[in-house]
Amino acid sequence: xxxxxxxxxxxxxxxxxxxxxxxxxxxxxxxxxxxxxxxxxxxxxxxxxxxxxxxxxxxxxxxxxxxxxxxxxxxxxxxxxxxxxxxxxxx
Amino acid sequence: xxxxxxxxxxxxxxxxxxxxxxxxxxxxxxxxxxxxxxxxxxxxxxxxxxxxxxxxxxxxxxxxxxxxxxxxxxxxxxxxxxxxxxxxxxxxxxxxxxxxxxxxxxxxxxxxxxxxxxxxxxxxxxxxxxxxxxxxxxxxxxxxxxxxxxxxxxxxxxxxxxxxxxxxxxxxxxxxxxxxxxxxxxxxxxxxxxxxxxxxxxxxxxxxxxxxxxxxxxxxxxxxxxxxxxxxxxxxxxxxxxxxxxxxxxxx
Numbered sequence: 001x002x003x004x005x006x007x008x009x010x011x012x013x014x015x016x017x018x019x020x021x022x023x024x025x026x027x028x029x030x031x032x033x034x035x036x037x038x039x040x041x042x043x044x045x046x047x048x049x050x051x052x053x054x055x056x057x058x059x060x061x062x063x064x065x066x067x068x069x070x071x072x073x074x075x076x077x078x079x080x081x082x083x084x085x086x087x088x089x090x091x
Numbered sequence: 092x093x094x095x096x097x098x099x100x101x102x103x104x105x106x107x108x109x110x111x112x113x114x115x116x117x118x119x120x121x122x123x124x125x126x127x128x129x130x131x132x133x134x135x136x137x138x139x140x141x142x143x144x145x146x147x148x149x150x151x152x153x154x155x156x157x158x159x160x161x162x163x164x165x166x167x168x169x170x171x172x173x174x175x176x177x178x179x180x181x182x183x184x185x186x187x188x189x190x191x192x193x194x195x196x197x198x199x200x201x202x203x204x205x206x207x208x209x210x211x212x213x214x215x216x217x218x219x220x221x222x223x224x225x226x227x228x229x230x231x232x233x234x235x236x237x238x239x240x241x242x243x244x245x246x247x248x249x250x251x252x253x254x255x256x257x258x259x260x261x262x263x264x265x266x267x268x269x270x271x272x273x274x275x276x277x278x279x280x281x282x283x284x285x286x287x288x289x290x291x292x293x294x295x296x297x298x299x300x301x302x303x304x305x306x307x308x309x310x311x312x313x314x315x316x317x318x319x320x321x322x323x324x325x326x327x328x329x330x331x332x333x334x335x336x337x338x339x340x341x342x343x
Contacts, residue, residue: 069330072268079271082271
């Protein structure tokens with residue numbers, strides 16, 4: 001990170017330029033970091049749901065509904081990261 | 092190397108007005124309303140004593156899907172009165188999402204924040220008003236902010252968290268979920284379309300066959316977007332049902 005910061009400071013002509021470059025560089029980190037947790041979470045959630053459906057196929061409908069709800073809540077974190085990426089990159 | 096300039100975000104999300112105050116997004120939203128109204132008006136005109144055919148089949152499938160897949164799963168039998176509202180929400184969001192992959196439209200109307208934000212605020216007003224109507228002002232805020240079965244001392248911690256999550260974060264996350272999903276899909280499609288176009292027109296002849304790879308990815312993502320468009324409409328309707336169900340029947 002420090003190396004990138006030094007590189008940016010050396011390359012940029014004006015403070016505004018440095019700010020834009022730093023924003024563009026950190027936009028990628030924002031989304032990448034935001035995707036780690038929800039990625040693990042959704043994987044765990046769907047895996048457990050499949051296990052539950054395989055054990056009790058008659059409860060599959062209920063498990064599926066709850067699974068989608070859980071995915072929706074977990075995914076929201078990654079999506080907020082994506083919005084932050086858009087805001088940093090383009091706003 | 093090939094030079095690939097990603098266009099300005101505004102040039103892929105903003106549209107020129109067709110006539111003042113009316114652009115492509117508004118056109119898609121109006122079409123979504125007109126098409127869903129037409130489907131159900133045409134379906135109602137058929138004799139309900141005969142076996143359903145044609146468009147009535149479609150309408151009945153959608154209504155049954157909302158009843159069994161959304162209302163019965165989240166609110167139970169008492170919630171069946173909410174079916175028309177959830178059905179309207181589902182149809183509108185789905186028909187706003189689907190133009191993202193229809194040629195010449197190529198833009199989901201829900202990828203502009205205004206549409207999901209308005210829908211989410213509407214849901215927010217509706218579930219709060221429903222809760223207040225069913226439990227009274229005091230009862231509703233007591234059951235939302237002071238969940239039963241928590242030790243008294245913990246309310247210092249629980250109440251602010253519940254307030255933020257139930258009153259502030261819910262409409263925000265509802266809006267952002269729909270908006271970000273659709274916009275992410277749109278940007279992905281744009282990216283792969285631009286990449287394959289740039290590779291197909293590359294000066295270096297070696298690069299031209301490589302363009303098939305992003306093109307296949309584009310086809311795959313387009314079919315993936317069919318699923319996403321449906322799933323997001325479904326999730327929005329289901330979360331609405333969960334919030335309304337939670338407001339009408341508090342935990343004991």
